[in-house]
Amino acid sequence: xxxxxxxxxxxxxxxxxxxxxxxxxxxxxxxxxxxxxxxxxxxxxxxxxxxxxxxxxxxxxxxxxxxxxxxxxxxxxxxxxxxxxxxxxxxxxxxxxxxxxxxxxxxxxxxxxxxxxxxxxxxxxxxxxxxxxxxxxxxxxxxxxxxxxxxxxxxxxxxxxxxxxxxxxxxxxxxxxxxxxxxxxxxxxxxxxxxxxxxxxxxxxxxxxxxxxxxxxxxxxxxxxxxxxxxxxxxxxxxxxxxxxxxxxxxxxxxxxxxxxxxxxxxxxxxxxxxxxxxxxxxxxxxxxxxxxxxxxxxxxxxxxxxxxxxxxxxxxxxxxxxxxxxxxxxxxxxxxxxxxxxxxxxxxxxxxxxxxxxxxxxxxxxxxxxxxxxxxxxxxxxxxxxxxxxxxxxxxxxxxxxxxxxxxxxxxxxxxxxxxxxxxxxxxxxxxxxxxxxxxxxxxxxxxxxxxxxxxxxxxxxxxxxxxxxxxxxxxxxxxxxxxxxxxxxxxxxxxxxxxxxxxxxxxxxxxxxxxxxxxxxxxxxxxxxxxxxxxxxxxxxxxxxxxxxxxxxxxxxxxxxxxxxxxxxxxxxxxxxxxxxxxxxxxxxxxxxxxxxxxxxxxxxxxxxxxxxxxxxxxxxxxxxxxxxxxxxxxxxxxxxxxxxxxxxxxxxxxxxxxxxxxxxxxxxxxxxxxxxxxxxxxxxxxxxxxxxxxxxxxxxxxxxxxxxxxxxxxxxxxxxxxxxxxxxxxxxxxxxxxxxxxxxxxxxxxxxxxxxxxxxxxxxxxxxxxxxxxxxxxxxxxxxxxxxxxxxxxxxxxxxxxxxxxxxxxxxxxxxxxxxxxxxxxxxxxxxxxxxxxxxxxxxxxxxxxxxxxxxxxxxxxxxxxxxxxxxxxxxxxxxxxxxxxxxxxxxxxxxxxxxxxxxxxxxxxxxxxxxxxxxxxxxxxxxxxxxxxxxxx
Numbered sequence: 001x002x003x004x005x006x007x008x009x010x011x012x013x014x015x016x017x018x019x020x021x022x023x024x025x026x027x028x029x030x031x032x033x034x035x036x037x038x039x040x041x042x043x044x045x046x047x048x049x050x051x052x053x054x055x056x057x058x059x060x061x062x063x064x065x066x067x068x069x070x071x072x073x074x075x076x077x078x079x080x081x082x083x084x085x086x087x088x089x090x091x092x093x094x095x096x097x098x099x100x101x102x103x104x105x106x107x108x109x110x111x112x113x114x115x116x117x118x119x120x121x122x123x124x125x126x127x128x129x130x131x132x133x134x135x136x137x138x139x140x141x142x143x144x145x146x147x148x149x150x151x152x153x154x155x156x157x158x159x160x161x162x163x164x165x166x167x168x169x170x171x172x173x174x175x176x177x178x179x180x181x182x183x184x185x186x187x188x189x190x191x192x193x194x195x196x197x198x199x200x201x202x203x204x205x206x207x208x209x210x211x212x213x214x215x216x217x218x219x220x221x222x223x224x225x226x227x228x229x230x231x232x233x234x235x236x237x238x239x240x241x242x243x244x245x246x247x248x249x250x251x252x253x254x255x256x257x258x259x260x261x262x263x264x265x266x267x268x269x270x271x272x273x274x275x276x277x278x279x280x281x282x283x284x285x286x287x288x289x290x291x292x293x294x295x296x297x298x299x300x301x302x303x304x305x306x307x308x309x310x311x312x313x314x315x316x317x318x319x320x321x322x323x324x325x326x327x328x329x330x331x332x333x334x335x336x337x338x339x340x341x342x343x344x345x346x347x348x349x350x351x352x353x354x355x356x357x358x359x360x361x362x363x364x365x366x367x368x369x370x371x372x373x374x375x376x377x378x379x380x381x382x383x384x385x386x387x388x389x390x391x392x393x394x395x396x397x398x399x400x401x402x403x404x405x406x407x408x409x410x411x412x413x414x415x416x417x418x419x420x421x422x423x424x425x426x427x428x429x430x431x432x433x434x435x436x437x438x439x440x441x442x443x444x445x446x447x448x449x450x451x452x453x454x455x456x457x458x459x460x461x462x463x464x465x466x467x468x469x470x471x472x473x474x475x476x477x478x479x480x481x482x483x484x485x486x487x488x489x490x491x492x493x494x495x496x497x498x499x500x501x502x503x504x505x506x507x508x509x510x511x512x513x514x515x516x517x518x519x520x521x522x523x524x525x526x527x528x529x530x531x532x533x534x535x536x537x538x539x540x541x542x543x544x545x546x547x548x549x550x551x552x553x554x555x556x557x558x559x560x561x562x563x564x565x566x567x568x569x570x571x572x573x574x575x576x577x578x579x580x581x582x583x584x585x586x587x588x589x590x591x592x593x594x595x596x597x598x599x600x601x602x603x604x605x606x607x608x609x610x611x612x613x614x615x616x617x618x619x620x621x622x623x624x625x626x627x628x629x630x631x632x633x634x635x636x637x638x639x640x641x642x643x644x645x646x647x648x649x650x651x652x653x654x655x656x657x658x659x660x661x662x663x664x665x666x667x668x669x670x671x672x673x674x675x676x677x678x679x680x681x682x683x684x685x686x687x688x689x690x691x692x693x694x695x696x697x698x699x700x701x702x703x704x705x706x707x708x709x710x711x712x713x714x715x716x717x718x719x720x721x722x723x724x725x726x727x728x729x730x731x732x733x734x735x736x737x738x739x740x741x742x743x744x745x746x747x748x749x750x751x752x753x754x755x756x757x758x759x760x761x762x763x764x765x766x767x768x769x770x771x772x773x774x775x776x777x778x779x780x781x782x783x784x785x786x787x788x789x790x791x792x793x794x795x796x797x798x799x800x801x802x803x804x805x806x807x808x809x810x811x812x813x814x815x816x817x818x819x820x821x822x823x824x825x826x827x828x829x830x831x832x833x834x835x836x837x838x839x840x841x842x843x844x845x846x847x848x849x850x851x852x853x854x855x856x857x858x859x860x861x862x863x864x865x866x867x868x869x870x871x872x873x874x875x876x877x878x879x880x881x882x883x884x885x886x887x888x889x890x891x892x893x894x895x896x897x898x899x900x901x902x903x904x905x906x907x908x909x910x911x912x913x914x915x916x917x918x919x920x921x922x923x924x925x926x927x928x929x930x931x932x933x934x935x936x937x938x939x940x941x
Contacts, residue, residue: 001217126194305347368428406456508600511579564663
C-alpha cells in the first residue's frame with residue numbers, strides 16, 4: 001500500500017501457455033495506450049495498488065468467463081477474452097471493442113488488491129465494479145453503458161433492494177445443475193446491486209475508495225484477518241464517509257441487503273421488478289415485469305430452487321383493491337406465477353401485469369400501487385409507480401417514483417451541483433426531467449410537502465442517485481432514468497411510551513422505526529448502546545463473530561414489529577418516539593428463518609395468548625395452530641421468557657400471554673423457516689393440553705431450579721410421558737442461548753436430537769423401566785455456590801423413587817427426603833449430576849440379602865439386595881458394637897443386587913486381626929423409612 005506502488009504490464013505471451021494467443025502489434029498498441037491512460041484515473045479513484053507488480057495480460061479466446069476477464073493473483077496474470085473472438089478465425093485479427101477495455105479495467109482493479117483481496121464478494125467485487133464504471137466513464141467517455149452492459153441496475157436500486165440477497169459470495173455454493181439459471185441470475189443481480197450500493201457511498205466522498213484502501217492496507221499488515229472482518233471494514237469506510245443518504249454509515253449499511261455477508265438458512269423470496277411503460281401498437285401500456293425467485297439457502301450456502309404458486313395482490317394509493325382489474329401478458333391476468341413451471345427455470349416464476357383504465361380521483365392513470373407477492377406463507381411487498389416511467393410521447397422521464405404515504409402535493413428535487421427541480425405528486429406518484437443526465441453518482445434531497453389531502457407529513461429524504469443520460473456518443477439518451485421510492489411517514493403515527501428498566505432486558509419495539517436508528521429511538525448515545533439480536537446466521541461464514549449467533553449494535557437490524565432484542569442499560573430508559581404501527585386491519589405475519597428466533601408481540605395495546613398464535617409452514621400447506629405446528633416439528637414445543645429480576649429463563653404455558661414490549665424465544669425447527677401469524681384482536685383461549693391422571697407412573701415431571709446469588713433458572717424439567725422417547729422426541733425442548741452472565745440448569749442434547757446444545761425439557765418414554773438423566777449446572781459468572789432444588793417432587797407418583805448423584809463427588813440423595821443440594825462451581829464453571837428414577841416395590845423397602853464375598857489378602861466385597869432404591873450406610877464393628885470403619889455412607893443404591901468393595905482393614909488402613917466382626921447395614925428409603933440388618937463375618941488374615 002505504499003504511495004509509490006505501481007502496476008506495470010507485459011503483453012508478451014509466456015512460453016508454453018496452453019490456451020493463450022500472442023497479441024498482434026496493433027492489439028498491443030491499443031491495450032498499452034489504454035492502460036497508460038487508465039493508470040492516473042485509477043490512482044485517483046482507487047489509490048496506489050497494494051503491491052509493486054508486473055502483470056502479464058494474456059489473450060485467451062477460450063476463457064469462457066462470464067466476466068470475459070480474470071485475474072490470477074498467484075501468477076499475476078490477467079486473461080482476457082475479446083468480445084469479437086467468437087466470430088474471429090484468426091485471434092490476432094480480432095478487433096478490440098470498447099467493451100474489452102471495460103472488462104480489462106475490472107481485471108486491473110482486481111490486480112490492485114492482488115493478495116489483499118477482501119474476503120466477501122459484496123465488498124471486493126462491489127467496490128471494483130463501482131470503480132470500473134467510474135474509470136471507464138472518464139477514460140472512454142464515448143462508452144455507451146446501457147447499450148453495452150445492460151445488467152447495470154443502479155437506476156432501479158430502490159425497487160430491487162430487498163431481503164434474500166444476503167450471501168458471502170454472489171453465486172453461493174454450487175449445487176444441482178437444474179438451479180444454474182437461477183444462481184446465475186441471482187449472482188448477476190447481486191453483482192450490479194453491490195456496484196450500485198458502493199456508488200452511493202462514492203457520491204458522499206469521491207476519495208472514499210482510495211482512502212479506504214490506504215487504511216485497509218495498514219490494518220491488513222498488522223492483522224491478516226482484517227480482510228474478512230466486516231465490523232472493522234465498516235469502521236474504516238465510516239471514517240471516510242460518516243454518513244450516506246442522510247444516515248449514519250452503520251445505519252445505512254444494514255439497510256443494504258446486498259451488502260449483508262451472512263448465510264441465513266431457510267426459504268427466500270425475491271422479486272425482481274422494473275417499472276415499464278411500453279407502446280404496444282402505438283398505445284401506451286403500463287406494466288410491471290416481475291421475475292420471482294423462490295429458493296432455499298442451506299447452512300453450507302447452497303441456493304436450491306423451491307416450487308410453489310405465487311399470488312399477487314395490487315392495492316391502489318387510496319386502498320382500493322386493483323387485483324380484479326389487472327390484466328396479464330401471461331398467466332392468470334398477472335395475478336399468479338408458477339415457480340419452476342410454465343416454461344420457467346427451476347426456482348423462478350414470472351408475471352407481467354398490465355394496467356389499463358385505473359384512473360383514480362384525479363382522473364389520471366399516474367398513481368402509487370402496492371404489490372404483495374405471497375408464496376408458501378412468505379410475502380414480499382414491492383412498490384410500483386404507475387404511468388410515470390415515460391410520457392405518452394414515448395420520452396423517458398429521468399427521475400420518477402412514489403411516496404409511500406401521501407396523495408397529492410409538491411416535490412422539490414435538489415440535486416447537488418444542479419438546478420432545483422419542482423414537480424407534482426399525484427395520487428402518490430411523481431415524475432421529472434433532469435436536463436443533462438447524471439452520468440456520475442450525485443447527492444439529492446427530495447422534499448415532499450403534501451397538500452390538504454394529507455396522508456403524510458412534510459418530509460425530506462436524501463438519496464444518492466445516478467442514471468445514464470446523454471453522455472459521450474449519446475447512446476444512452478433515450479433510456480437513462482432512475483426510479484426512486486421515498487419512504488415518507490404517515491400523517492398519523494403511533495406514539496410509543498415505555499420504560500425499560502436498568503440492567504439486561506429482552507424487549508420488542510412494536511412499530512417500524514423508519515429512518516430513526518436504535519440509539520435515537522432509545523435515547524442513548526450511540527457509543528453507549530449495548531444491544532444484540534440473534535439473526536440465525538451461520539457464524540462460520542463470518543469468522544469475526546467468534547461463533548456468536550448475535551449481531552451487536554450497530555449491526556443489528558432496525559426495530560420492527562415481531563422482532564425482539566437484548567438491551568443492556570446502566571439506568572432506566574424512557575422510550576418516547578413515534579413509529580409506524582403494523583396494519584391493524586389484519587393479523588400480522590412475520591417470517592423467521594430456522595433456528596432460535598427472538599420474537600415479540602407486534603401490538604402496543606393487545607395481550608396475545610400464546611395458544612392464539614398461528615403458524616404458516618413454507619411447504620404450501622395451510623395455516624396451523626401453534627400446537628399443531630409443534631406436533632409436526634415445525635416449531636419447538638417451548639416458548640421462553642427472560643426474567644430480568646432473576647436473570648434466568650421461564651418456560652411459558654399455552655395459556656401464557658405475550659406482553660407488549662417484551663421479547664421471547666421460539667425455536668424454529670423447520671429447515672426452511674416458518675411464518676408466525678400474530679392475531680390483531682383478542683382471541684378465545686384454546687384448550688390446554690392435558691397432563692394425564694394424577695399419580696400416573698407413566699406420566700410425570702419434575703422441575704429443577706438452579707439458584708445462586710443474583711441468578712435463578714427455573715426452566716428445566718425431566719420426566720416420562722407416553723409418546724416420548726428415551727432418545728430425542730418432539731417433546732424434548734432445547735434451551736435458548738444466553739446473552740451476558742447466567743446460571744443455568746439443563747440436560748445434554750438427547751441422542752438423535754435435531755440440534756446440539758443444552759435442553760430445557762428432557763422427557764423419556766413412560767414404560768415402567770428405570771430411567772436416568774444427566775444434568776448440567778453451569779455459569780459464566782465466575783466460581784460461585786449454587787443450590788439445585790426440585791420444588792414439585794411431591795407430584796411424582798409414590799411408586800417412583802428419584803435419586804440425585806453428584807458425578808464429581810459420588811454423593812447421592814433422594815429427592816423425596818431432601819429439598820435441595822448445594823455445591824460449589826469451580827473454575828470450570830460446570831457441574832455434572834445424574835438423576836435416576838426407579839419404580840419402588842409395592843411391599844415397601846426391605847434388605848433381602850447381605851453377604852461378604854472373599855478375595856485375595858484383605859480384599860473383599862459386600863453384596864446386598866434391596867426391594868426398593870435406598871440410601872445405604874454400611875459399617876464394620878467389633879462384636880461389642882465399637883465402630884471400626886464406615887464402608888459406605890448415604891450411598892444411593894438401586895433395587896436389586898448392589899456391591900461395594902470391602903477391604904479388611906481398620907480406619908487407619910491396618911489389617912484387621914483374625915476374628916469375628918459385625919457388619920451393619922442401614923437403608924433409608926425415599927419416603928424416609930429405615931430398615932436395618934446385620935450379619936457376622938469372619939476375618940482370617
